[in-house]
Amino acid sequence: MASLTHSAASANATHIPSAFSIYNNDFLNIIGSAPKLEVILENNDYPFAHEASVYIPTSESLFVSSNLYTDPVTNEKTIKVTKVSVNAHPVTSEIINSTIPMPNGGVNNDGVTGNFYGRQFNSINDVVVAKDGSFWFTDPIYAYKQGIRPKPQLPNQVYRTSASLQMDSVGLMAFLFSPDEKTVYISDTAETIGDGSKDLTQPATIYAFDMTTIHGQPFLTNRRVFAMPGDGIPDGIKVDQDGNVYAGCGDGVNVWSAGGVLLGKILVKDGTSNFSFGRNGQMFILNENKIYRAQLNRKVHGTLF
Known part of the structure; x- marks a missing residue:
């Protein structure tokens, strides 16, 4: 995959909108010379x-x-899925x-089963499909904390399902591979409890592991701290074609190099829990009652399509 190169963006940095906060000049390669952030959809009836x-x-x-949220018609707690024609x-x-x-x-695939050798999963969160067809997914206890699942039968863990759907328990929360699948990134979001409370002494950290x-x-080895955002917890981890790591945080989308250097931020008021790459350098950022579209360098794309 082609790497991004320095361009005239460096000379035009003073014209970059304030929503794009630059911490390292390499961020200019990602956002390009004319980045843009706009709200494309808003619904204030529910998040x-x-x-x-x-x-x-x-x-x-x-x-x-x-x-x-509580559905005003049924008066029951619910979560709805929306299809957006962007x-x-x-x-x-x-x-x-x-x-x-x-x-x-x-993720744009399916195939996760419902239990670990008879013990029910807690509340499956992030799902990633590896190149070999195996599914990797996180299973935190958030749903129990929110009062919508029974007492957990399993700890907070990450699982792998092989093609035969046999399970291997491996470890922690949000999950993603590097482009070459030699590194795995897992975020531990224990700082924010499922009931909405916070404990600032708990991790809000992205860890990196070697795939061995x-x-x-496959085993995950050599656990190490990769990054910790300054605001909120790192959620919805994504990686671009050059291995830069993106996470939804309390102030928007934070971007780190593959070496863990903070490159920049796409600032969104009240932050974001998740986002995704689109075509031609587009990124769609979820903000509860709004969806933002960020236009980055047209060469930028994610590894999940």
């Missing part, structure tokens, strides 16, 4: 744009899940009648 953020390039569609003029949306209970994180094959099986 429709909270999680998932799955972009389907063939249909130019974005699927998002709402935050947990290429329509104007942008349109429709609620999807889903049978998925309390949907949250997602031992006796023919």
Whole structure:
């Protein structure tokens, strides 16, 4: 995959909108010479744009899940899935009648089962499909903390399912591979409890692991701190084609180099829990009642499509 190169963006840095906060000049390669941030959809009736953020390039569609809220009609706690046609003029949306209970994180694929050797999962969060077809997903206890799941039968963990759906428990929260799948990034968001309270002494950290094959099986080894945002918890981790790591944080999307250097931020008031890359350098950022579209360097794209 082609790497981004320095361009005339450096000379035009003074014209960069204030929503793009530059911490390192390499961020200019990512945002390009004319970055833009705009609201493309807003719904103040309920927090429709909270999680998932799955972009389907063939249909130019974005699927998002709402935050947990009380439906005014049924008076029950619920989460709704919305399909957004991001290429329509104007942008349109429709609620999807889903049978998925309390949907949250997602990827443009399917295939996760419901238990670990008979013990029910807690509340499956982020899902990633590896190049070998295996599924990796996180299973925190947030749903129990929110009062929508029974007492956990399993700890906070990350799981891998092979093609035969056999499970291997490996470790912590949000999850993603580097482009070459030699490094795995996992965020520990224990600072924010599922019930909305916070404990600032707990981790709000992205950890990096090496993907190591031992006796023919994958293991995550050499755990190390990769990054910690200054505001909020790192959620919805994404990686671009050059290995830069992006995370939704309390002040917007934070971007680090593959070496853990903070390059810059796309500032969004009240932050974001998730986002996704689109075509030609576009990024769709979820902000509870709003969806933002950021235009970056047109060469930038994510590794999840």
